[in-house]
Amino acid sequence: MRIPNLNNYLNSKAYEAQQALLLYGNNEGALQFHLDLIVQKFKQDGAIVETVSSLDDINFANELGLFDAPNQKTVTICRKVTGRDFPLLEKVLTSLDDSQKLILVGLNLGSKIKMVTFFQTAKTVGAVPSYDVSLPLLKDVILSALKQRDLTLPSEHIDILLETYSGSPLSLMTDMEKLELYLKTNGTIESQDLKQLMNGSVKLDVDQLIEGFVERSKEKVLRHGDVSLLEEEPYLILRSLIRQMITFCEFMSHRQFATSFAQAVSAMKTPLFFNTKPLFQRSESLWNLKLAAHGLRHLLRLEKRFKNGELSMLQFQSELCLFCR
Secondary structure, eight states, rough: OOOHHHHHHHHHTTGGOOOOEEESOHHHHHHHHHHHHHHHHHHHHHHHHEEEGGGGGTTOOOOOOOTTTOOOOEEEEEOOOOOOGGGHHHHHTTOTTTTTEEEEEEEEEOOOOHHHHHHHHHHHEEEEOOSSHHHHHHHHHHHHHHHTTTTTHHHHHHHHHHHHHHSSSGGGHHHHHHHHHHHHHHHHOOOHHHHHHHHOOBOOOHHHHHHHHHOOOOHHHTTTBBBGSSSSSSHHHHHHHHHHHHHHHHHHHHHHTSSSSHHHHHOOOOOOOOTTHHHHHHHHHOOHHHHOOOOOOHHHHHHHHHHHTTHHHHHHHHHHHGGGO
């Protein structure tokens, strides 16, 4: 089924009846923007979202683990699919059950190839053309973001936002956090100040980014700056995140049996530094061992994709937000 209006499609929850979605087009920014909207909707429905490098890495036949919840909704994202993946895709679709969804992203997939026409015509799947981000969709997203934050702007300010983000919509949600802070501090904003605020960026505080990930705080991750302005390589930040999550998983493995936070810490082989203890104590109720291990596996997949040159800066930031609430 071809999906010309993504916002209507998501609001109607038509995706619940479909096995898979294909995002295709020649605009990486539009692809990522559409993907972010879809992932956000699935996460609101309580689904666990993961990313794989290829269809070969998908295995829906695994038995439930000790910490797996029955009937847990899962969404698997596979980027960089090509027309040659269609035979394998047909096999993957037959293995999906009602709790499993698949999202494929194909940059530069032609609209006439077999995979795209299949997604455009079959009722059990959906095709999202991503050659650009339509202004009606962008306006709907802006108005929805303002409503969620209990913010109001005059129509001329909405027009400024449309003009600012029509060419680069990926930074919209990050900048909405800045706008929210500004309005809650100052009450109102002038047109010129709005332009400067939404066009300006600050450097990312790496420690705060890591802390925000462990706290599963999307607001905190995004609030501390623009990942494209990093002085450190994202790969090095990712390594720090992985080390922190390995320690956190060890902590959670003891915490499930311990009667107190202190007892879990004392049982760990890895020493827990003084400044890390408050972070883990704040975050322990936000994870279980299964979810923490899933988050660690996700980071390890990102590391592999970085090594293979398969991950852009924009995708890096988006992937980190998958585990945020």
